[in-house]
Amino acid sequence: MNVLEASGLGKRYRRAWALRECTLAIPPGRVTALVGPNGAGKTTLMHLAVGLNNPTSGTVRVLGGLRAGSLEALNRVAFVAQDAPLYKNLPVGDMVHLARNLNRRWDQQRAASRLATLKIPLGRKVGKLSGGQQAQVALTIAIARRPDLLILDEPLAPLDPLARHEFLASLMETVAEDGISVLFSSHVISELERIADYLVVLADGRVQVAGDVEELLAGHCVLTGPAGQIEDAGAWFDIVHCRRGQSQAHLLARLRPAAYPEFAGNVPNGWQASPVTLEELVLAYLREPGATALPGPAPLGRGPVTEVTA
Amino acid sequence: MTALTPGAARSADGTRGGWFRPPQSLASLAWVTWRQHRAAIIGLAVLYGGLAVIMVWAALQGHANYTALIRDRCIGSTQLVRCGPLLGDFPWLMNTTYPIAVAMALHIVPLLTGMFLGAPVLAREFEQGTVRFAWTQGTSRTRWAVVQLTLLAIPVTAAAAALGALAAWSVRPFGPMWGVSLWRSGQFDATAVTLAGWTLFAFSLGTTVGVALRRTVPAMAVTAASLAGLLGVTYWKLNDLLLGSRPRIGRDPAIALQAGFPVSDSGPVRILDAMLNEGAGPMNPGPAGSLLLRGWYTGPDGHRLIGASADRLLSASQHTTSAGQWSSWLTRHHYAFWVSYQPPGRYWIFQSIEGGALLVLTLLLGAATIWLVRHRRA
Amino acid sequence: MTIDKKMSGEPPDDGPRAPSRITFRLDSASGVPTYLQLVHQVEQALRLGYLTHGDQLPRVKDVVGSLAINPNTVLKAYRELEHRGIAVGRPGQGTFVEAAPAVVPLAELTGLRKSMLAWLRTADAAGLDADGMTALFAAALRDFHDRRGATGASHGMTDDGPRDHRETA
Secondary structure (H helix, E strand, O other): OOOEEEEEEEEEEOOEEEEEEEEEEEOOOOEEEEEOOOOOOHHHHHHHHOOOOOOOEEEEEEOOOEEOOOHHHHHHEEEEOOOOOOOOOOEHHHHHHHHHHOOOEOOHHHHHHHHHHOOOOOOOEHHHOOHHHHHHHHHHHHHHOOOOEEEEOOOOOOOOHHHHHHHHHHHHHHHHHHOOEEEEEEOOOOOHHHHOOEEEEEEOOEEEEEEEHHHHHHHEEEEEEEHHHHHHHOOOEEEEEEEEOOOEEEEEEEEOHHHHHHHHHHOOOOOEEEOOOHHHHHHHHHHOOOOOEOOOOOOOOOOOOOOOOO | OOOOOOOOOOOOOHHHOOOEOOOOOHHHHHHHHHHHHHHHHHHHHHHHHHHHHHHHHHHHHHHHHHHHHHHOOOOOOOOHHHHHHHHHHOHHHOOOHHHHHHHHHHHHHHHHHHHHHHHHHHHHHHHOOOHHHHOOOOOOHHHHHHHHHHHHHHHHHHHHHHHHHHHHHHHOOHHHHHOOOOOOHHHHOOOHHHHHHHHHHHHHHHHHHHHHHOOHHHHHHHHHHHHHHHHHHHHHHHHHHHHHOOOOOOOOOEEEEOOOOOOOOOHHHHHOOOOOOEEOOOOOOOOOOOEEEEEEEEOOOOOEOOHHHHHHHHHHHOOOOOHHHHHHHHHHOOOEEEEEEEOHHHHHHHHHHHHHHHHHHHHHHHHHHHHHHHHOOO | OOOOOOOOOOOOOOOOOOOOOOOOOOOOOOOOOHHHHHHHHHHHHHHOOOOOOOOEOOOHHHHHHHHOOOHHHHHHHHHHHHHOOOEEEEOOOEEEEOOOOOOOOHHHHHHHHHHHHHHHHHHHHHOOOHHHHHHHHHHHHHHHHHHHHHOOOOOOOOOOOHHHHOOOO
8 A cells, every 4th residue: 555656646736747747656564755956846746646726637546545635544644734734813823723623533632732841832823933833833734633644745844953853853753653654845855864764856847766764875875986987887777867077076876676685796897886865865856866776676668767977 | 813833733643743633624724715815705794784773674664654654554645734743753755865865875885895995905915925835735736726715705705695685675665665666777776686796706716806806905896896887787778688688587577557557757758768678666557566678658549649649648648637637538539658678576687697607707707816826927 | 443552662651760770862853763872872871881781771661752763763763782792672661672782891091092093103193183083993894894794794883774774885
């Protein structure tokens, strides 16, 4: 059962496509990071997944086949939109009570104890809280709904470093406690490695990378070697991104799935492989819009996954 | 607010640890609606309550004085010596100012309801982005919108009906005294039926405009402007068309007035105009409570006077000095004055027609609103 | 239908508990994978006596709540500790220290240190500076690990994460 399945999903606003031919299957129990530059279609994908928006083409289903936005999906998918929209003129207590009245699944105890732990005054108007506290109220409401899938659109963007840490800590506590699946978008990629165990990179309305973080990291490396012999590396690796000087080159490379078992032994002579960080990996793909790393067999009709920029 | 009492949400569903609640009751959404819109609701309630208080006060004064005027047989009397002092104590009973003011004041009820309650309900949700919150909770957005709008529409419509009824009671003494007819355009749109209809229509117009424009202030402006326009057009034009029309409910009765018609600078000439649309009263003789439509003279041969013969009759009228003289002159020369009219029994039929039309428009707008809610993107 | 993943095998949160014996910290600049940092810190705590046999390791929820990391990372670290025979998970209770890693006797450490000094003098004579020596040592250590990993030898202290097999000289 995948928590999110998109097939051929597309959304067009007026003339421009915000999302195109998006095919995705996010397995359950993961914390999935959806990254990409601004305007890559992250929000569009999320809005389609929660039924705020209807696709122009294709389909999107959640929690093992529920139509996005159907009542059953609404009951089990919690969404915190960008900038955590809440009724700013309501006191926190009333805001939470309102959310309670809009939901069938509701864990009042959890909402109350979380707000108490966070020391958020119930009588204060939501609009008077700090950005971090507003984000925490929105998260409290979302997890008091006891969702099976929690979708967060840029939850970290408005938060200062401390608030960001606290927000992520409470989010991860919830994941540890409930084992819920989380999908969150971010254009900040430095903190993802600690949080996410599944990664989706969206660029220009298309899915560029999708996969388990561990597998992605294991399947990629940085090759350092002589600039004149880049072709040698190409025998076993797809080169995602290349930085070269006169004599030395760094290649962010992906091992071809077929060559997996021999990975360790097949670094060409003269080359040295070193592990890659998630941030490096994401940046490399974002720099090479033509490169993709998607699960399953390579799509037909496409040549080498990557181009060598020289 | 003691909204967050731990355990308050615990209900009987052991399988889910007590947090899986039975399907939403109407009360849940009612609380949501009340809490979000209580400022607007209270504001309108205060305003309409103020109007009601003024009307009650005026009505009590008016009714008391009416009793005194009847006792002293001053109704319709021109005996200023006897009745002047009594009328002088209550100058605002002397003319039609009060009933007209009430009718005009009541027209702001639909206007303000549409502007301050209807327009912001959905527009503000879009403007502040909270639709992204509201539409992703465990309530379908159709249910969210239908229940919320219905729960708001019912009390404002009821309040408008009450105000309309109160107004009718409040201006009742003025009708017989000064010929303020319930048929009159302003009055006609401010009864329990029509005011409720207009208010309901205004509310739903506001919501539709709000969801279409998705911004609060423009939605309020457009709603107010279009309501003012529609009320104005109805006041100046549509009511005349409606009431002057001859719905297929039987032929207009016509009656030959024995008393003829009082002579005045405008009277007889005006009465020959195509349309009267005046309520019967001291200035416009006719069956009590009816709406006079047309007037005409017939000659000795029983035919309607037209053209030159009518002119001759009118020039003859210049020499008469009183209503009685004119009347007897007409009788002597075998002339008669006729009016056609809508009898009082048709009043509520016309009220129902206007109310029904507004209800139909409301339902159309409501359907449009729900369609937009379902298809607009957040 | 919920994703019923009993993440930690720990009992539900019921009120305040005694604070755990150790806390973790992360060095994001080290480049060492997070789960390995946790493993190393438990081993270090054992060596230094902060943890002894039978102690409970910090609960997953608490680690996650203080470090803001993915719970799977903590679970992976604890699995690794179990794999190394250092800890054992008890369903419904948590993860407990099973055995301290083998402690090298002090005398042997002194001997090793002496032979290292001898090597350093040789390297110095050959013209290597301190950085050069460190780099050489790191490269040799990697080779050593890789060779052992390739022959399938397993030892309690091997960092056998999926990324460590990749480097070849």
